[in-house]
Amino acid sequence: ISKQLWDSLSPELQAVLEEAAYAGRDACREANLKVEEEGAAICEEAGCKINYADKEAFKETAPAIYEMFADQIGQEYIDKFIAEQD
Known part of the structure; x- marks a missing residue:
């Protein structure tokens, strides 16, 4: 819409x-x-x-990836994404 x-x-x-x-x-x-x-x-x-993913390993690695894209997509969207994962 x-x-x-x-x-x-x-x-x-x-x-x-x-x-x-x-x-x-x-x-x-x-x-x-x-x-x-x-x-x-x-x-x-x-x-x-x-083989199932080790979610904890992803959670430990993800912050560095989020930081790489924060300028491109905005911290606000990253925060929303993180909140949805919990």
């Missing part, structure tokens, strides 16, 4: 659209997780070994 159209909507309608967007996001994440789990099970049954 364009900013111009968004700004023309009432606060009430904006709230409804935001709520719908979040509900859609959550439903999509849930569906993706289910497909991922089913796919992993199929692969494991076929003899594949799945």
Whole structure:
């Protein structure tokens, strides 16, 4: 939706659209997780070994990467991204 159209909507309608967007996001994440789990099970049954990422290692390394891109994308967006990861 364009900013111009968004700004023309009432606060009430904006709230409804935001709520719908979040509900859609959550439903999509849930569906993706289910497909991922089913796919992993199929692969494991076929003899594949799945290596899962060490999230703590990523968390330890990530701050240096965030710093590299802070000027390009803005610290505000990096902070939002980090908050979503927790």
